Amino acid sequence: MMDPLEQLPKSDTIKLRERHIGQSCKLFYRSSPLKIVRGKGQYLYDERGEGYLDCINNVAHVGHCHPDVVRAGQEQMALLCTNNRFLHDNLVLCARRLASLLPDPLSVCFLVNSGSEANDLAVRLAEAHTKSTDIIIVDHAYHGHLTSMIDISPYKFNKPNGPGKKEHVHVAPCPDVYRGKYREEDYPGEDLGVKYADDVRKICAEVKAKGKGVQAFIAESLISCGGQILPPKNYFKNVYKHVREAGGVCIADEVQVGFGRVGTHMWAFQRYGTDVIPDIVTIGKPMGNGHPVAAVVTTLEIATSFKNTGIEYFNTYGGNPVSCAVANAVMEVIEREGLQQHALKVGNHLIEELEKLAQRHAIIGDVRGAGLFVGIELVKDRTKKLPATAEAKHVVSRMKEEKILISSEGPDNNIIKLKPPMVFSTENADQLVATLDKVLKELEDDVEEVSESMSAILKTGQSQIDRVNSTSGGSKSVLIKAK
Ligand SMILES: Cc1ncc(COP(=O)(O)O)c(C=O)c1O
Incomplete structure (x- = not known):
């Protein structure tokens, strides 16, 4: 080796x-x-x-190779690593801790290995609960690399050679108040959260008008791949209302932005008020500080609908004692430090x-x-x-x-x-x-230099034009080749 x-x-x-x-x-x-x-x-x-x-590695949440996290993984790896069909304290303690960090009624956890798996399972839960398949997403979103996730990730399916949008997928505009569909300067004094949410309401109405049901709305609570977007106040509150009225569930993808990154709260959706509580939350990247562990947390009601499908959920590595030891150490460090x-x-x-x-x-x-x-x-x-x-x-x-x-x-x-x-x-x-x-200063100096040399070239060109015009006595077009 x-x-x-x-x-x-x-x-x-x-x-x-x-x-x-x-x-x-x-x-x-x-x-x-x-x-x-x-x-x-x-x-x-x-x-x-x-x-x-x-400045970019949100996965190494508590710092690359944090000694407590490394030790927790190493010690558990030396003792036991098996699947979660055996009772093990690391799994239940991890689930209890996660649930304690989330508001009620989010209390039931599924441990998985990646953000993609978490979102895939979230969609399965939503389908089991609503018996519908039409899903609403936000433009430019990314939710993972599995086939099911590419379907709901315009960031991927809209690429020039991408597979394109599937019929059951509905794309709402990205709530970007700076350069999006509705901009602050174009709607002074208007509540853009309400305005963007209204587009989601219209999508719900269109789905229902076709005799179908809404399965879910899924979005990152702060939109990262879409361009570090902070959806406006009142956006999620209104979106969740419209989606629930249409029979759908609300999924918050906290894979990138969870675990205290936003500073004011543990989860980014909590920035939008205590009345914004998703039905399903997906968690990933920072959870293992680099180790592949992720989770889905939902309500007892939704977990029961999933159980009632009669299909057992088994995940070979999800929730193994090593992953849970690592996740527990990460949560411990976030709090202690x-x-x-x-x-x-x-x-x-x-x-x-x-x-x-x-x-x-x-x-x-x-x-x-x-x-x-x-x-x-x-x-x-x-x-x-x-x-x-x-x-x-x-x-x-x-x-x-x-x-x-x-x-x-x-x-x-x-x-x-x-x-x-x-x-x-x-x-x-x-x-x-x-x-x-x-x-940035260098960049501006370069642009200044280029524009100075461009104006010198243009001046030379103009004198050539003048020369041609004076010798030919008329106006002829002259091609200026700038080097
Ligand atoms: C918002 C979001 N959700 C889900 C995923 C998928 O996570 P993973 O790469 O762990 O499967 C990513 C990955 O970049 C992501 O940014």
């Missing part, structure tokens, strides 16, 4: 990957990929020991500093966020809000050279997304903002 610290040369790793790993598994920084061999806290280290500040409160403090500071940065750089059209879930939308100009896609790509790659890992997101890939491990510090936030300031 290879010692984990003994490395293949990076070029060999690339060759082997190209040969043996499916080409659709894409790398970050494709032209110059990183080989990461170690992680600690909010830092990742490459094969030469070079450290990078990790006060990471939710920490995310609020650091997140508020980061957002404030980014707002100041936006005053200095016109390319920043919008800064939005909650806790350590932050988006910076780059636009070519603030009035037309044309997406600054190439600029966002450039910024991501320049920041990597500065040893800071960020990425871009959204339908136009122009939104810088930040969702660092929750141990991210105020100093890290300051370092990120200062470096971003420098990179």
Whole structure:
């Protein structure tokens, strides 16, 4: 067996990957990929020991390789790892803890291995409960890689060669008040939460008009792949009302945004008031801090409908003692280290500093966020809000050279997304903002240089036109070839 610290040369790793790993598994920084061999806290280290500040890894929630989480997994792995058909305390303690973090009546858990599995099971529960198949989703959403999840992920099925939308799937507009269907500036004083929710009401009415029932509405409580969107106040409250009136259930996908990331609350849906309680919540990524464990939490009523189908639910690895030991350790660390409160403090500071940065750089059209879930939308100009896609790509790659890992997101890939491990510090936030300031300044200087040389080219062109016109005595078109 290879010692984990003994490395293949990076070029060999690339060759082997190209040969043996499916080409659709894409790398970050494709032209110059990183080989990461170690992680600690909010830092990742490459094969030469070079450290990078990790601003994107929400999976390593309590910090890469947190010693308590590692120890919990190692100790349980040395003792027992089997399926959940045997009684085991780790499973029931994990379920009890999860339920204690969620509001009533969310009390029944199913342990699975990934966010995709959690969402797939959530849809099965919804179908068992409502006996309907028509599902409402939000545009640009991503809910996972299983076939059933691609069906409800416009982020995938709408790609140029994607499979397209299935008939039972209904897409509501993404509640983006900055650059979406209904924008703050176009509807001053109007409640955009109500307005966006009304589109969901119309979809429910259309489904019912066809003599069918609504199965579910599924959405992330803060929309990550769709572009770090914070749905407006009153959106979920009204959507849930319309969906329930149409007989459907409401699923909150908290796979990315759960476990205190938003700072004010443990779950992102709780930002929208105590009357917003989903019927099913799906949880994933941060739950295992890198170990594959995820969960579905629902009401006794819905779990009973699922049981009443008579089909047993068995999942070989879901809820095994090792995964549960890891998840229990993660929840313990979040509480003991006060990471939710920490995310609020650091997140508020980061957002404030980014707002100041936006005053200095016109390319920043919008800064939005909650806790350590932050988006910076780059636009070519603030009035037309044309997406600054190439600029966002450039910024991501320049920041990597500065040893800071960020990425871009959204339908136009122009939104810088930040969702660092929750141990991210105020100093890290300051370092990120200062470096971003420098990179944006360079970008602006480059644009200035280009526009100066363009105007020089245009001036030269004009003098050529003048020359041609004066020698030919008429107006002829002249093709100017700018180099
Ligand atoms: C919002 C959301 N839901 C579900 C998933 C699927 O999770 P997994 O990759 O663990 O299957 C993802 C993954 O990126 C996600 O972002």
